[in-house]
Amino acid sequence: MLHCLPNLEAGCADALQNEVTVRIPRQRFELISAQCGALTVRKNFYTALITLPPNRWTLLVDNVNRRGGIVNISNSVATTGTIATTLDNSTGLVNNSAEFISTEIPSLNGNQYHRLTARAIDVDGDSVAYEFVTPQQGLSARSCPRPADGFFQPPHFRLDAVTGVLETVPFTLVQGHYVTTIQANEFRRLNGGWTKIGSVQHDFMYLVRSVSTANSNPRFSALQRGNATLDFARPIPVNPGQTVELTLTATDPDAGQQLTFSSLTPMLYSALYPSASFPTIQKLSATQARLTWQIPASLPVGRYQFGLAVTDDFCQQYGQEIRPITFVVTNQVIAGTKRAADRAMEAYPTPFHEQVRFQLSQPGSRSLTVVDGLGRAVAQLTSRPDGSVLWQPGPALTPGLYLARTADGQEQVRLLRE
Template sequence: MPTLLLTRRRTAGPFRGLLLALLLLLVLPVRATHIVGGEMDLQYLQNATYQLTLNLYFDAINGSSGALDNDLTVSIFEKGTDRRMQNLTLPLGANTLVNYTSPACALPTSLVTRKLVYSGRLELPANVYTNPAGYYAAVERCCRNSGIRNIQDPADAGQTFYLEFPPVVRNGQPFRDSTPRIFPPLGDYACLGELFYYDFGGQDADGDSLVYELATPLNGHSTPGLPKPPVADPQPYQPVRWSAGLSTLNQIPGAPTLTINRQTGRLQVRPTDEGLFVFGIRCAEYRRGMKIGEARRDFQLKVIRCAQNAAPTMRVTLPSGAGTFRPGRDTLRLRPGFSRCLTLKVSDPDSPSRLTMSLRPVNFTAGQLPTISTTQGTVRSPGAPDTLVSQLCFPACFNTRGRVYLLDLIVADNGCSLPKRDTVRLAFTAVPDPNSPPTISSTAALPLRARIGDLITFDVTGLDADNDPMTLSMAGRGFSPADLGITFVQQASGNQLQGRFTWRVDCRAAARTSYEFDFTASAGPCSEPTAVGLRIPIQIDYSNTPPVLVSSLPAPSTTGPIDAPVRVRRLIGNAYEATFTGTDADTDPLVLSATGNGFDLAAAGMSFRPQNGNGRATATFRWDPNCTGLKLPDGALEVTFRLQETTCRPEPRSRVVRFELINPDTVAFTPPNIFTPNNDPNRLNEYFQLENLPPDFCDSRFADIKIFSRWGNLVYRSTDRNFRWDGSQLAPGTYFYLIEFTDGRKFKGPVTLAR
């Protein structure tokens, strides 16, 4: 031990011996052997979060309470490089006993195992865990039970709990994986010289394929001197050393030795030596044929000498006492009019013995199996019989369709550690009793026609003369009746089942011209009923004549687009009125409306007064033009007039009208181009003034006039549209004017000043 300790902790100097002694004193309380086995699994939660769980199986009899850890540390490494990614402390959670398959077989003085569950949240960021080779997790702990017989120096052997998992990103896409969970833990012992089997099969949340094989348990780097390293070292992890003559494929002495089914995980061994034996299994995980991870489990199997347990026996008596069935020679033939019940007599030479009977179909799918009157009972105990008798009865409907079916009749005792069984393979054919099909009828008076608003009701009745269990159903061909508000309420009376069909036809029915309903009555024994059907069509009478909209609006253009709006132009103060009349041949309720496209009618000086009714609607529209319309981007107002009918499939009619204000400036603007401020006695042409300026109109108003010299110097400016420029004592010559309006319009030109 000192050599191993000093190899891991290379302490130099004269204090080496003192340090070794102190370390040994510190670890003495936890040197007791206690590890039965264990495994890890990693489950995806969400985003980058996973749950890592370590199950450690603890020897509750030989293990020291000081070796029960409150936490363990798992280390995560990158495969290929063995780079340490992170360490995670796993606190102890659950601490429970591993149950025996049969509590009566428990050996509390020699085999009691606890399951210690350590668990924690593990973060695997997608930008970090991208190595294509994957990753592995490891926890190292010492020591195993000293009484293990199939490995060398078991008290000095530790266990490395080991798990492999893939990257969380593959080919640039998220790759989510939950590793296999191996279950359940082994709580039973094996009997010397008797076949022992146990299901170690696991489950995978992703549905990946699992393959099982035996593996040599891993020892690792932990030692009795350092039973709980602070963190795990990277691989390689040394395996345990098998005793002479044993190996990975021969872990427990037996005939046959320990094996595991690659697909199911079922363990099997017939041990030839007594004692405690450790074994290891590896569960590899495959997705689309590629291995993506693995989980390992170490465990122990205790082999003891068991009391002799004789197997129970079963005898099958044919119907009506016609003899005993001989497996492999007889075939039972079940026919109409004859008994379908067999008598099962089971016994067991052991005293007392509790027997359990069960059925297992061999070459057919388990549908409705025969019934067993008594499935459990005790024999050869005070007050109990020596033989347990039960009736096995086949249903009258059982039909093998000319084939010979094989059915295993199994009786098992409650012997330890595994029950002994006797199996009788029953070969049989069965012809069902004659059965009349059900009948179906309705009260519907065909042909059925309906209009919107009608209420349709009728009854559908299913009748079975044999009084077999019956069902009645309704389905729509290409539609769901429930979507149309249809109900089909059923009630039973004797051997008939009646359903009431109810449909208040509304606008949902107008989507189609007809509907077909399939009604089915199904009845028959067992799980093979006979079905009869009835189809009922319902014709929907619905049509709609589109309404007609007539107005006094201008006629649409015959050269422009069909849907282009008509134009109405008016001067301010010149009112406009239009009338509208809507009619409908179906006398459906009509509604006339007018909507401003992006503005309020009243604010724009518009009004619309409708009078709506059934089959006819009228309205009057009036526009008192004002400048409101010029606040829109294009200086116009668009109004949509709509005639809407109230019916199942309405066809509205509409007109769009574009209302525009007319600018009153209809006279061409021709300013003078010369004036003579020379103090003429008649005062003629003394000023430059513009009496025919375009008038102010809504947002287009006179802003100012500017006059410039030929060199661009401003010589005159006025904001009064009635300005008069007298030349300002300037020299004769040509000048230039610029007139601006508030809407951006401009007028410019030359004017000559002559004296």
């Protein structure tokens, strides 16, 4: 049951009196098999399209109870787990919820380095920032949630607020189950300023244990497109209707272990584009796999993010690494990328404060689009008859790196505002 409470920050009683409840059917579930005697875990997946009138909404789901013996929550077996998301549509805006790419259940095997991801997609192009928050408990018909009793933030992870990278830091090993909650906050540029319009939470339990027999985590070591080596952190441009193939390479210091490669696709993509196909993985060798994605010709342009996981077969303390990967679906012809790069223009001054100028390679009036670091259009420009371009953004435009490019994608220039 989903509980939608309006204007909760103004008071619990009024929010409960005016709540909207929605029963959401389970879309599917996955059984994480009991390999090597491990406990069986069932992951349930729910998705729904909900229309709420303008207000400041808090959407809540409450689990019956948590596992007993959780180290960083008092009397956890008698504690419910409340998960919250927020939506501020008080101005009448339309917003799709962000969604975490990975819901894999982590396991920390000793205090070696672990790299995971807390990245969340946002199909509306909103900016997302990440933080640890206190888990909640106690939602009922007569009470609003409150912080979990006795909670303390476990010492195991560092979370990058910008990229969502979730990685371990050196810690003193105390075995047991722990809970942590990560919140992804959505920001949208409204009336010249950045406004928080929503948030989602990932509340998860994980196991920390000493390594009875040393098992090192596998690592991704290379990402290639043809003969070109790519950076996991850089978006990969693709065209609608194109088939893209990437080669994934991983290493494992433990000889003889079998590696499994997998891709993680957010449910929201399937809900919004039910006829679309998404990346698949085919294993090529002991240390390599091929990612293939046939981009649908009708898929809207924009950024699409997925998860990539490599997992070893050490029972019961398997090792794993998870990385996000980003594709930018664009109508710009990818085959012309080198020509566009050769025609990259220089802007002056760089960096600039109030205005910046640059020159196209040919005279004539041409249309250009200026986009920010997330690929969102922030300005439309037209060159003068002599091919020169002047951009004078208003004071509300935040400092940062922008890209101006011609409509045919053949010329582009980086614009750095400070």
